[in-house]
Amino acid sequence: xxxxxxxxxxxxxxxxxxxxxxxxxxxxxxxxxxxxxxxxxxxxxxxxxxxxxxxxxxxxxxxxxxxxxxxxxxxxxxxxxxxxxxxxxxxxxxxxxxxxxxxxxxxxxxxxxx
Amino acid sequence: xxxxxxxxxxxxxxxxxxxxxxxxxxxxxxxxxxxxxxxxxxxxxxxxxxxxxxxxxxxxxxxxxxxxxxxxxxxxxxxxxxxxxxxxxxxxxxxxxxxxxxxxxxxxxx
Numbered sequence: 369x370x371x372x373x374x375x376x377x378x379x380x381x382x383x384x385x386x387x388x389x390x391x392x393x394x395x396x397x398x399x400x401x402x403x404x405x406x407x408x409x410x411x412x413x414x415x416x417x418x419x420x421x422x423x424x425x426x427x428x429x430x431x432x433x434x435x436x437x438x439x440x441x442x443x444x445x446x447x448x449x450x451x452x453x454x455x456x457x458x459x460x461x462x463x464x465x466x467x468x469x470x471x472x473x474x475x476x477x478x479x480x481x482x
Numbered sequence: 483x484x485x486x487x488x489x490x491x492x493x494x495x496x497x498x499x500x501x502x503x504x505x506x507x508x509x510x511x512x513x514x515x516x517x518x519x520x521x522x523x524x525x526x527x528x529x530x531x532x533x534x535x536x537x538x539x540x541x542x543x544x545x546x547x548x549x550x551x552x553x554x555x556x557x558x559x560x561x562x563x564x565x566x567x568x569x570x571x572x573x574x575x576x577x578x579x580x581x582x583x584x585x586x587x588x589x590x591x592x
Binding site for chain 2: 372401403405410411412413416424426457459461470471472473474475476
């Protein structure tokens with residue numbers, strides 16, 4: 369069964385450093401997403417991406433965040449200057465349309481900011 | 483997207499059917515009901531979705547009431563591996579985000 373692959377599985381970074389989280393969505397999917405889950409809290413939407421541009425973003429997705437699909441297969445989330453409160457699980461997801469058959473999520477990257 | 487209400491937790495015996503309810507009384511005509519689950523900090527996993535007809539797949543069945551104000555996810559023969567948080571999400575066709583609530587923690591007991 370096709371999978372969404374995320375790397376690394378765990379990343380530790382110092383406060384103020386830039387991090388890039390990487391995702392390989394399912395190959396024929398057209399919509400890409402990032403969600404995050406702070407420990408013990410709900411899964412929160414960050415951003416959706418379609419046709420090489422952001423289609424929707426949440427209030428969490430401020431200027432320190434950016435997304436990119438640099439080479440037609442990878443989908444990345446960059447956090448420019450990490451803060452302690454950015455520590456969370458970050459989930460990438462993809463879907464073939466906005467409604468059919470649901471999303472496929474990756475297994476996540478645990479980001480720890482120290 | 484319409485708000486959903488789910489019980490915070492449920493228990494089920496292994497091998498028995500697990501019936502997880504969800505209220506979505508403000509659902510509008512073009513909104514679908516989706517069910518996902520999350521097994522201990524893994525990525526959420528899509529289970530099933532429907533608009534107004536009952537649906538069944540290899541994982542579960544979804545029963546939607548005629549007025550569409552509530553639904554029930556049925557796991558016909560629950561196993562220990564079905565222990566997870568189950569999320570009921572209502573989402574329209576035009577929006578792209580999934581809004582996760584607190585979900586129902588289902589514990590399947592041996």
